[in-house]
Amino acid sequence: MKMLENQVAIITGSGRGVGRQVAELMAEHGARVVVSDKDQEPAEEVVSAIKEKGGDAISVNGDVTSSEFPKQIMDETIQAYGKLDILVNNAGYTWDGMIHKMTDEQFQAMIDIHLFAPFRLIREATPYLRNAHKDDVAKGVDHYRKIVNVTSVAGVMGNVGQANYSSAKAGLIGLTKTVAREWAPFHVNCNAVAFGMVETRLTQPKEKGESVNGVTIGIPENMRQMIQMSIPQQRAGTALEAAQSIFYLASPLSNYVNGQVLNVNGGFYS
Template identity: 70%
Template sequence: MSKLLENQVAIVTGSGRGIGREVALLFAEHGARVVVSDKDDAPALEVVSAIREMGGEATAYCGDITSAGFAESIVDKGISEFGRLDILVNNAGYTSDSLIHKMTDEQFQAMLDIHLIAPFRLIRAATPYMRDAAKKEIEQGIVHHRKIVNVSSGAGVNGNVGQANYSSAKAGVIGLTKTVGKEWAQFNVNTNAVAYGFIDTRLTRPKEEGETVEGGTIGIPGKVRDMFIQKIPQRRPGTAREAAESIFYLASPLSNYVNGQVISINGGL
């Protein structure tokens, strides 16, 4: 099988676990050098180790993606390690659910910070190595496509009960995607988004399992989860690998004429 991302460099946020982990591994399988990023060191380093064991190249950059200076620092890490930046995947995130009349300012702002403001900052920080680098290449007659893939959600398209904060942030990601797609298309930077439905990750597992992020319990109550699955025409959640494959398509040369689009990955829901 040909390696569609040979010698390209990718930053994948939230890639210590779940969908992001599968994206990082899939990119590496296709020859990309990957900057693996997670808030926690251990899962990120495990992914780096797995990539190196398969003969690939990877490095880790960990920390709070919402903190000031994170975006510039992770981009600098990729450039210092690998010398270029071809692919940026804004994947990191979590949920903090509540009905709107009970939702706090802090809950609402937290979702904007990680799902919308952090991707904006990363795209801005990547400007010299994506937009500006491409501009110089075009002046030399070189055409090389770079890719930005943002992760939205069906909640950002249709709304979702208990997720006013998450839905608002993910809707904002769609606006960001379409705008950057229009601004940077002339520089051969393809900017697209995936809008996931029900993907089997720790964010969608039974809430009764007690998994927590940022001090809050994540997941979906078991009975609600079962009812939701029955609404999916394919009658099952998507796997993290299936979700990663949609990002891979948008990051690969297969999508060189796809720009400013939001692709729903939801089993027909």
């Protein structure tokens, strides 16, 4: 059964990791997918992989923190597919530091990508998510559209060395709950997933030296081991497991779930 047949989904940060898994999973279930990433090459690879399996996808790439990006991605989505049903705000990275050493730039960067960017994208999607309900009513159609925001256990309970990231992710929870209240009458469900440790670029050993926007990402290996030991399931989650939780909140299975934060963390925090 294809639960997202003929629906259109935008997934930011979907060139790799959890975002890619979400894009491919939604495509398997019949969605037409807009793959978005700051880097064009991985995004195009995802589009090609989806098309090879008989799915339908395009890529719209750019920096989600740019003020011009929300209009760009909405315009190209509507031009290609004529509508929007699902928006997944997944793009992001970390820039850690203890609060007494954290710069204004470091703090603002996390607010911009994890909170301001989702706000702008949701606002730009108003005609296609909120206002589209009027046409549904006129046609006698009962259809729910979905927004899924990716937050973190750090936004729920805080985390040492992540005052900026935790603040942004906590703010995203507030945004999620407010949009849910404002747009629920228009059959728009807005929920969030709060991930614990999931195997992605952001949680790989920092010793690999990979960087995003000039910032080295990852977690020191000794800390990775300590974190996994503190998880009741004794392991990190996989990107697919994380993607499946997003899929649930984007699917008809969650039509009566609104304004919630789904903790996906192996029992680390509940």
